[in-house]
Amino acid sequence: MYELSEEHEALREAVRALAEKEIAPHAAEVDEQERYPSEARDALVKAGFHAVHIPSDYDGEGADAVAACIVIEEVARVDASASLIPAVNKLGTQPIILSGSEDVKKLVLPVIAAGEASASYALSEREAGSDTASMRCRAVLDGGKWVLNGTKAWITNAGESSWYTVMAVTDPQAEKKANGISAFVVHRDDPGFSVGPKERKLGIKGSPTREIYFENCEIPSDRIIGAPGTGLKTALRTLDHTRPTIGAQALGIAQGALDASLAYVKDRKQFGKSVSEFQGVQFMLADMGMKIEAARHLVYASAAATERGDKRAGFMASAAKTYASDIAMEVTTDAVQLFGGAGYTKDFPVERMMRDAKITQIYEGTNQIQRMVMARALLKG
Template structure:
């Protein structure tokens, strides 16, 4: 795809911001400490990145899916954590409200999310309900004008910093599987809400992740998002957008791996020659370029279909996410291999890229779940 002038300028802005503001020193610090950088969050909010996909009437930029993809790609090319900072509000965080929220709910929550004043996260996964999200055991039982929520969500990205969380809970206990699940927005500071310790992760450090526990949490019925007992379908629609974002991040990570591999192969000499001049190395670089470009085109195509409200958009997002995530891992492997022993050392950027790439084929639906989605679309 050849970008038009508007999107090319946006791409340039995203790249310049990432390269200028998200320095290697900051990346190393966040990777070492695992802490959230509030200064970076506020700076990104001032640029409007937190509300790129949120409509203008709710304080966002109202940009299209291709702009969103370009942002995630360019940020992840610099560092996957930077992309996640901007992605949450535009993807899983704001998605359910945009899909099913009432007008009053959108006006109450989205402007504060778009401005970066508040952080809104997504709570679907449970200890016993990962890929099988329909196995949700968290419950929301009506009690007067409220629901009382009990349960546990795990692997919730951004939970330690969040002000609100959108959760999925069983409201009709007589229904099996994914039926009878509803969506709620819950104040993270409400009585009965507590956090587990931040997880010690392989990668994407600098964006803390933890469990969220609900013990007799009283939530007003006004906090129900969308129809009662129909929340699961909106979770799946939200994940479509989330998969597009992860596809874009995967493209960025893969491109970052290629950038590092090309640079190192030109500089490193063995047997009196650049290692780039050895066919074994040059072929790996060629394979990486093919993976990056194929993943990019699939992702841009999926974004275009999503902007057109095409019925094929859902499957296209799954295809893009599946291929791009696996491509990022292939590229990370080859980048480390080209660096040899140095690729195994933390001083070299490819070591972190290798760790960050691994999550791409897991979150927002594993690669195997994407294969299920793709096959079901073809075989139904």
């Protein structure tokens, strides 16, 4: 009565097998060299797991939101950086799926579905992170073209992606700043578009994070997503759909850390017996497993809520993202502790998992912002 379908479980098995065979062997090197996980991209594209959320009408797999979370979770279990390939493809294309015209959908979605291109999402700026309505990037309609000027920051997979969903101010005089923002689709070959150098980061080092620049960047007038002034609404609706995927990424990282810990404590011996026989260790493992399982149910429930248009979907998305990311940070920290001195070295994967987990508490809205979103939803009733 209360379980995933056979199709979902079969998908999990398929993605896990691919991740362990094609992605896990490269994860440490990807992190060490801070390079894009091209092996993972190629394997995911070949198997059709790189963007399962794209509707079948646009040559995609047409998978539901829970299936998309399962893909991301299972990839993140072995490499968080690689899991951002399917996650950011959803983030970058979700505004188009929600609000784009048929022409924009047909322009972008089939090439993403085919694995010929990838997409990124450009909302944040250096001085407009949580305060998104204060963005400065501008777009002006000039004849048959929109002309964009400004800078976007913290753009995941920038430089690797071909398409960028960009939010920019089109009406600086709007009475409410949020109503003066529009959404656009920009291609990396559009004149006036460029990318900056990679950020030097604590974790997810295989996924490039860069600024992107618009210097009199010209795009056709029909590349707007939805009506002028609706861009921020679309951006925030998108996050309701994609915050569960960050929860799924965090969940996968935590599961990978627990799996590594279980194998290590069974093998490690102290005082003449396996470390796994000590009650203190067992209690840590029990808490890790319990919290991961709770996070898993919340992530899947939130994904299902977005799929069916549940009125509580926004609250649940924030709850799933917040809880799963907090648990990922806690579980990976405990995993390093269980490994002892070995956990602090790069000879084992848990230190990488701990570094990777931290960002899940920050991007797509910090967990402090998520708590504000949840509180407002509760008070609104």
